[in-house]
Amino acid sequence: MVNPVLLIAVPLGLTFAVPLFGLISKKIIKFFPIAAFLFNLIISLLLIPTALESPVIVKIGGFPPPFCINLVAGPVGVLFSTIIALAGFLVAIYSLVYIKEGPQEKYHILYLLLLTGATGVVMTGDIFNLFVFFEILCISSYALVAYMGDRSGIESAVKYLIQGALGSSLLLIGIGLLYGLFGSLNMADLANQIQSTSSNFVFIPLFLIVTGLGVEAAIFPLNAWLPDAHSSAPSSISAILSGIAIEVGLYAVVRIIFTVFGITNFYIFFVFLGVLTLLIGEMSAFSQNNIKRMLAYSSIGQIGFIVFAIAIATSDAVTGGLFQMISHTLSKGLLFLAAGYMIIRSGSMEISSLEGMGKRMPLTSLAFTIGAFSLVGLPPFVGFPSKLLIIKSALAKEEILFTLLIGIALLATVIEGTYFFRVIQVIYFKEEKEGSNRQDAPAAALIPMFLFMILIIVIGIYPKIVTGILNSAASEFLNKMDYIRSVLL
Amino acid sequence: MNIPHIISFLQGTIYYIGAFGLIFIGLLIMLLKSNLIKMIIGLNILDTGVNLLLISVGYISKGTAPVFSNPALENQTMVDPVPQALVLTAIVIGVSVLALALSLAIRLYHHYGVLDLREIREQRW
Secondary structure (H helix, E strand, O other), X not given: OOOOHHHHHHHHHHHHHHXXXXXXXXXXXXXXHHXXXXXXXXXXXXXXXXXXXXXXXXXXXXXXXXXOOEEEEOHHHHHHHHHHHHHHHHHHHHHHHHOOOOOHHHHHHHHHHHHHHHHHHHHEOEXXXXXHHHHHHHHHHHHHHOOOOOXXXXXXXXXXXXXXXXXXXXXXXXXXXXXXXXXXXXXXXHHHHHHHOOOHHHHHHXXXXXXXXXXXXXXXXXXXXXXXXHHHOOHHHHHHHHHHHHHHHHHHHXXXXXXXXXXXXXXXXXXXXXXXXXXXXXXXXXXXXXXXXXXXXXXXXXXXXXXXXXXXXXXXXXXXXXXXXXXXXXXXXXXXXXXXXXXXXXXXXXXXXXXXXXXXXXXXXXXXXXXXXXXXXXXXXXXXXXXXXXXXXXXXXXXXXXXXXXXXXXXXXXXXXXXXXXXHHHHHHOOXXXXXXXXXXXXHHHXXXXXXXXXXXXXXXXXXXXXXXXXXXXXXXXXXXXXXXXXXX | OOHHHHHHHHHHHHHHHHXXXXXXXXXXXXXXXXXXHHHHHHHHHHHHHHXXXXXXXXXXXXXXXXXXXXXXXXXXXXXXXXXXXXXXXXXXHHHHHHHHHHHHXXXXXXXXXXXXXXXXXXXXX
């Protein structure tokens, strides 16, 4: 059996090997992230069959669970670590040619740290350990947003850092209060004690923790940093921030609300918050002229849709929400990667400067189009089955409220379709300007885009590949007793 | 309430009052000031308050370290070591956020010549 500790230990070890090997040769360090996440991808895929039978619990230090930090590689953890490793691997290949300026060694170190932190957040079963990994993720993403060192990058990084640090402090206060109340940091043990307590005092740490994590998860109204940060970062980092970082934040929120606190009468609040986030994100995206800001606002919308789906809290709806996360990672990753080279070739982030891209960069334009179609939810791409599942599960509630809300969500999808088709129209049906650069993206950037495209189409046509693990992951979120039992016994 | 009552009340809660006082001072500075350096100072005060809160959760007045070297020591007089380990980690994290924030402040000043975030508004919703 493979040990899930390797998922964290190997990338972390390689991170600190980067400066050492950088002394010998500057060329090999580029391949460290690729090696690390290829390894993580293989380990995660090997762990899936074991984790589906019963969660793998790793007791670090050998003490039995409430007393030490433990890793829980259940269906949810393995699902997320697979997504993280997959996106990390593909974007690392893209970075080989995309990152040409700036301190490259530091880029690779921070990139490895960011994704190690993300893997740690989804694997850990200890709430303080979750905070530590979360801070690794956040601090490296603050630094990566400022990687280019230009005016907008520094400004967005400062705003992101101030808001993120405030959120982390709230999270830590919440954890401190929880420890004071229950004398434990193990999430399963906390969940066990919280369900037998009658004290209303647990709402204060709940509020603090959810607010703190909500900053990184970009839930409205805590998402003011997101459009600046995602549009000023290098495109490879935007793909990771949009596809991985906010979803890991959302995972933490869902884990805290569903498993640790299990406060079911709060879900309806998140249903409304999700729809509100969706509408605000899509409407702001509609009025953008800058392509990366448009994609960033669209991420806010997608996060809102996922929050809405998960907060419905039926088995199908949570499955749909997790499926939507996969589809968002694949589609938005592809969109940012394609947009990255379009911006380099046209020299501007304005949508109007993309005129005639369909002739100038046919392959990159194809990638962008497929990503956009998938995000909007057209068949046969992956966005279609995931959105369909969410809509079906919301209608299955047979309540007038949910039917109304799904109507609003569909309206938001129409808005999303409108602005994406506007971009696609500019790309394909506008004449190119005289003397423009006709060179397509280099091969090392096209390969990850094609792999993303293949995954989008294959999972879109055969959604059965992922439904097995998605169903187990949804039931891990919904049956907190199983989670508690598997960790504590 | 007479004086001994107040003293015994304060003995139990003075650390929490201090910790939450620092947290609120830090929060107010971060929300009300627009100068980046002052916001970073506020963040640091907030961090200190959180650390004090964590320490006071496990603190026992006149307690000792939980080392079983002396058989006469009882469990009730031992200070909980877990929050102290947490605070060590939290201090390290706080220092790294502070270092990153200050270096970003230097770069921001190079680009804009001001540190007032109200005057730096190139990015808009």
